Amino acid sequence: MPNTLLDVDESLMKNNLLLPEYKEEGEEFDRLLKTLETPQTPSVVVRPHPGICIKTKTDTGDKIFVNVCHTKEIPPPEDISDDKLDKLLEEDTPSWCIPMSIGHEHMESDKSGSSCPTYDVAINTKFFDTCQEKKHFFAFAILTILSAIGEKYDKVVDSENYVVLKNRKVVGKLHDHRVAKRQPKYSSQTSASSPLIQEIPEEKTSKSKDEKSGAVRVDVVNSSQYVIFKKPREGKTEKLIGYFKLPPQCFKDEIRADIGEDRIVIEVSCHNYLVDIFVPFSIDQSSVTASLNADLNILQLDMPVTST
Template identity: 35%
Template sequence: MASISDKSLLSAELQEEEEEEFQRLLLQATQKIQSSLPSQAESKPIRPLPGFCLKTRTVSGDKVFVNVCKSPHIPPPPDLSNEELTCLIESEAASNFRIPMSLGEPHAEVDKSGNGCTAYDVSISTSFFNKMEGNQFLKEFFITVALEGLSEKYKMDLSYQEWLILKNRKFMGSISEQTIRTKSKPVIQEVDSSEVKEKTSNLWQSSVSESSATVPEYTIVAEPSVNHPDHLVAKICLPKMTSVRSLDLDLGEDRIVLEGHPRLYHLDIFIPYSIVPEESRAQFHRETKILTVIMPVQRPLLLP
């Protein structure tokens, strides 16, 4: 009887171990599936408003319409004067200037002659749209960048010189809802001295006086320092911080926003390259009180 009882007990223990192993594998699989799904916080739908309709053609002669739309949910580009923009265009850094915009999917439409055509929706910041409406130079620059972006994304050759803004039509067909990427929040890791790697090849540095306690000192490094960089490294000095639990870091495609609570630090800067927020990493060194943010850089869109 004892032997039978022992076998029964052993069988029950094995069943419990198998059940625990099954639950562990199930949890592991669920976490893997969830991690592969896009985070709802990284994107959101928007309903852009019509602005103006642009008519152009491909190099092969196909008719293309571009619905230029506006939305307050899209950030504006850096505020530059015409003189500053001209200097930027003439410099080697022209391809690094970014206008945040959402390039919608192509949709088939019919023009006023009853012929088939293709339309695209391009959405930009409402404030930038309003500024552009009163600035022909800025509008022409934006149109060149938008057409170049559509050509790059959809692998077609659009004419950058031959285009026309329709006077009596604000959009072709209908304007669809678009999904835009919001700021991504990388996990900030805490590291010790053995994990800190010093960077060289400085791109530029910005600092503030000690009397300005809300804006931290920071440096941004481009690596490699010649041609177009593969990634940027930002080092932000936060001497009053003791833990990453009080830090809130948001990354946009061309923007860094950092908050150190309770109201210790605030940093909101644009960067001259478009980065990949979801692939960026951040580390906070407890001893040096330096936050290091490593940001992969997107491949540039070259201006014609």
């Protein structure tokens, strides 16, 4: 993206948006604004393969679709026996994690033409095949996936009365998933109270493609167009404060901010603008606040972090 698209008077931005505790750090702000390091966590973007489509409802009676898809780029869960799974199912909080990538909500039409929330959830291809062969693994995986969607999107999803569509593997069109290239945490590395859901963040974008693996290498908006501070500057971090230069003539309803536990995605799709970064902190997603300075096209995110 040409830099001219996001030109902003940086002195005005600093004077108007810098928090009081950073007023004496003007030179540091200027330096960070222009030369931030590229995020260190490697990642790839993949288009998952169609698998099955689940139809279910929320507690309010709203119909939703879940496209369960698969890719080799997502690691499989720890390989366990049938007997071990049966024992895990007897636990109140199973310690077995299923790595997955949960896409953003998109609206798709059902047979009657009504728009329904739809979610793409990608899992490992080998594990998907296992679920197709073994009904108890399949049931556990679907329970986990529906629980993960409910947790991420603050919905109560019916995980008992779902229907697997017979003649459709996908409702709508599968979206690209961006996944971090890191090792999953297996039960030997976690406590018995660890959650059974291990989400691997995703996002769509498009750049150079690896013909062998189908993976798309990710290039995001140049890091000179955003800056992130930690507060306080020294000692235990309490929160992150991010400033993002947005395209000119950008309206509030065109901005999509998706804040994950350790990932920040800011997208203005109509302007081909995308910031997609990982941070070495655990963000308290429920406490994040955002404000937009429409005059300067600056989005500010106030992101408290949880204790680690």
